[in-house]
Amino acid sequence: MxxxxxxxxxxxxxxxxxxxxxxxxxxxxxxxxAIGKYTALVPFLVGLIFFFSGIGLVKTTKDQT
Structure with a gap:
């Protein structure tokens, strides 16, 4: 890996x-x-960005043998 x-x-x-x-x-x-429900949207969006960028790195990186 x-x-x-x-x-x-x-x-x-x-x-x-x-x-x-x-x-x-x-x-x-x-x-x-927090002020309200919509401030809870920030960690959700950051989590989505991290999740999809991590999946993209795992998918596009080739194994070195």
Whole structure:
């Protein structure tokens, strides 16, 4: 496993965590000291960006043998 694939896997896991955190915060009415539900959209969007960029790195990186 080369470095790009490992970084892609890390980004994917962080993306999943961000998506779950954002969805949970939205359902609970905003996270902690947040103003409202729409501020919970930020971790969700960042999670989506991390998730899809990680998947893209894993998919497009070829194995070195």
């Amino acid at each position: 080369n470095m790009k694939r490992a970084f892609g896997a890390i980004l994917t896991v962080l993306g999943i965590i961000g998506i779950i955190w954002g969805a949970y915060a939205f359902v609970m009415g905003g996270d902690g000291g």
